[in-house]
Amino acid sequence: MADTIHFSPASLKVSCSNCSLRELCLPLGLNPDEMAQLDAVIRQSRKLKRGDHLFRSGESFKSLFAVRTGFFKTTVASQDGREQVTGFHMSGELMGLDGISANLHGCDAIALEDSEVCELPFTRMEELSRDIPSLQRHFYRLMSREIVRDQNVMLLLGNMKAEERIAAFLLNLSQRLASRGFAANDFILRMSREEIGSFLGLKLETVSRTLSKLQQQGWIKVDHKHIQLVQPGELKALVTGCANANTNPM
Amino acid sequence: MADTIHFSPASLKVSCSNCSLRELCLPLGLNPDEMAQLDAVIRQSRKLKRGDHLFRSGESFKSLFAVRTGFFKTTVASQDGREQVTGFHMSGELMGLDGISANLHGCDAIALEDSEVCELPFTRMEELSRDIPSLQRHFYRLMSREIVRDQNVMLLLGNMKAEERIAAFLLNLSQRLASRGFAANDFILRMSREEIGSFLGLKLETVSRTLSKLQQQGWIKVDHKHIQLVQPGELKALVTGCANANTNPM
DNA sequence: GATCGCGCTTGACGTGGGTCAAGGCGGCAA
């Protein structure tokens, strides 16, 4: 109930029968026939409650999942139990691409709020992408985009200080929310300080301290999970030009 | 001339006319006709000298490149000049996948020794992959593998200490060399301490110190770029179970 | 409304690795 702002953007009209997928992550120039084929493959959406696993590392890989509504994290774990958040995923974003290589999911996907996903059975998508060139091209693009995203995270983890990481993180969230029709400078964090820290390679205390520091400087306002970017320009100056955080997905 | 050991593995017979590609990164069950189609698309290999750029970030993306012989690094740079090595690439490995998303190369690829690459014009590969299902599948797998690799690097950068990073790095090199028929525990580094540091999120002094420390402990021997893994088991213990460094590509 | 507990904040302190600086070593040129 803490989550008063929901990710069901009024600006995104979900016109097709079962899924916002086509608008969100597959904006292709498909003809009606191709659309119908695609619709036939995409399974009805599946609902998850906060905390539910969508899939787990090591499970056999059958499908990709597109977030329809809600918010997810993906995590990888090492044998000795260390865990790292590898990404946060909001509506329209795809999860599970890492499972293709070994036919096994390589990470856990966990809902951070009540969520809904579309299931894309991979084998059928693969077949379909043979018949629909623009779909094939789109998949290559999506996977490549994920690689670019990961490279930017590597740059962040390898080169940036705590303050810069937090700033880049906030700006990235802001930009992705804005592109979905939400306020860019006033939002609710879906994840805990610990999860932010895990993603950014920091401890939760450092996340907390750094948010406080940014607030003291007047760049942002922090009220628990409610964040306001008061001077986004200053944040951008912090990370310029690291990983051009405002344009690249993260 | 410092590079006395060369990466032209005797164990990999380059039987096809122009490229070791099929053996190395496209080990598919293709019939002779499909093989011929593939051969027609793969351009003659291109030679580069140590220090040459294969492509640069921002250049328009036309082709993927497979390392035939030699050794490369890829780097991403931020606007303010910070640079990070995102990977090292040896024979059989593919570079340029990140360029697909925006039709622009997203990183620089630089030869660390005299090298030879095969060029794979992407548009033609894309078309071909529509006609040859196993080729399409293989491309999806390759891209997914790159995503898994990047996630493991994220885990390394986010969670591991200097000693663990170096150990993971050495073990990863060792494993990749071994799979190409080279000695697993005795090899020459192609890259400088600074490049290793950039990849691992460390400064060159820390790389140097850490190598010395591992040597003092008797796990490895270091003679400039000549590395011997004396007790690889101890190194594995260091990184267990982070990112199961011995099995995953990095 | 009282209690509990989780997630967050903040302080004090410790330390791993960054920074700065001084050589060492081997390769290369003349």
Added chain:
DNA sequence: TTGCCGCCTTGACCCACGTCAAGCGCGATC
């Protein structure tokens, strides 16, 4: 041979972040 230069090593010092610990605030529960 000599000297230069790039890369590496090593030491001394410092600081950003991690660690440990105390306490707060809000929501959930009854």
